[in-house]
Amino acid sequence: MLVAERLRVLVEVAHAGSIATAARNMGFTASALSQQLARLEREAGCTLLERRATGTVLTEAGRLLVRHGEAIAGELREAEQTLAALRDQPPAALTVGTFATAGQVLLPQVVGEFRRAYPATRLRLVDLEPPDGYDLVVSGELDLLITHRYPGRQLPPSRGLTRVPLLADRLRLVLPAHHPAARKPEVKLVDLADDDWISADRPCLDLLAAKDGVEPRIAYETRDYAAILALVRAGLGAALVPASVVRGADGIVVRDLAGSALDREVYAVHRPRPAAHVEAVAGLLARVASRLS
Numbered sequence: 001m002l003v004a005e006r007l008r009v010l011v012e013v014a015h016a017g018s019i020a021t022a023a024r025n026m027g028f029t030a031s032a033l034s035q036q037l038a039r040l041e042r043e044a045g046c047t048l049l050e051r052r053a054t055g056t057v058l059t060e061a062g063r064l065l066v067r068h069g070e071a072i073a074g075e076l077r078e079a080e081q082t083l084a085a086l087r088d089q090p091p092a093a094l095t096v097g098t099f100a101t102a103g104q105v106l107l108p109q110v111v112g113e114f115r116r117a118y119p120a121t122r123l124r125l126v127d128l129e130p131p132d133g134y135d136l137v138v139s140g141e142l143d144l145l146i147t148h149r150y151p152g153r154q155l156p157p158s159r160g161l162t163r164v165p166l167l168a169d170r171l172r173l174v175l176p177a178h179h180p181a182a183r184k185p186e187v188k189l190v191d192l193a194d195d196d197w198i199s200a201d202r203p204c205l206d207l208l209a210a211k212d213g214v215e216p217r218i219a220y221e222t223r224d225y226a227a228i229l230a231l232v233r234a235g236l237g238a239a240l241v242p243a244s245v246v247r248g249a250d251g252i253v254v255r256d257l258a259g260s261a262l263d264r265e266v267y268a269v270h271r272p273r274p275a276a277h278v279e280a281v282a283g284l285l286a287r288v289a290s291r292l293s
Helices: 004-016 019-026 030-044 060-086 100-105 107-117 134-138 202-212 225-233 276-292
Strands: 049-052 055-058 093-098 122-127 144-149 162-176 196-199 217-221 239-242 252-255 263-270
Touching: 004 019, 004 030, 004 060, 019 030, 055 060, 060 134, 093 100, 093 107, 093 276, 100 107, 100 122, 100 144, 107 122, 107 276, 134 144, 134 263, 144 276, 162 225, 162 276, 196 202, 196 225, 196 239, 202 217, 202 239, 225 239, 225 252, 263 276
Parallel strands: 093 122, 093 144, 196 217
Antiparallel strands: 049 055, 144 263, 162 239, 162 252, 162 263
């Protein structure tokens, strides 16, 4: 018979990437966790982890069991939160996974209102680059995930989670102030056929380029929008960035790319029956996002 606590150990190891890291996170010794995993493998009747010098790798059976373990861990955490709510105990913490832009644009306006409504609850933020984080919501390690999808990419499977659209963040063309095309009221991709590009998401740029029969010349790839804008400002090349990133930016020219109306879609993801404090954050995020729209 499988034991929920040992399944939780397997989930922690899978998320941490190694037994040693998971042990530190859980406050146990690596030896104790190894013993728990060995017992779980005996109960499962098969090998769940391959131990390598660089860490641990899940077997096919291990990956399958982790998915079940994440769901079970999430249900247990949800049960604890429900009981706490019945006892009128405010949650000690709310953990939100977010990518960098949302942390800069959406969350600052949410934090103050949340703290006034839930003064006894500590808001904890975890930096995650999309599409990571869905498994952490399933397991309950994250109460809420803020994530995005660029054009040309598929959304990850929802895994039974609730995924709420927050913002359609229009992609804008940014050019150095001295660029010849900066004087045009309308810029086409073919106008920039000889330019270098700074790319935040290669598949999105390739999607646009293929439509216009242009092959973009990528000079630099980064998801750091501050770096992208600095490089455009310095004249390294052109870039496509979400509108929320370029609000108030100086030293660059911002245009819509003619014939293209693509958005970076931003979502909030949480479990199907969110606690009141999770619903409160999701509602605040939706209000802030509507103002940005």
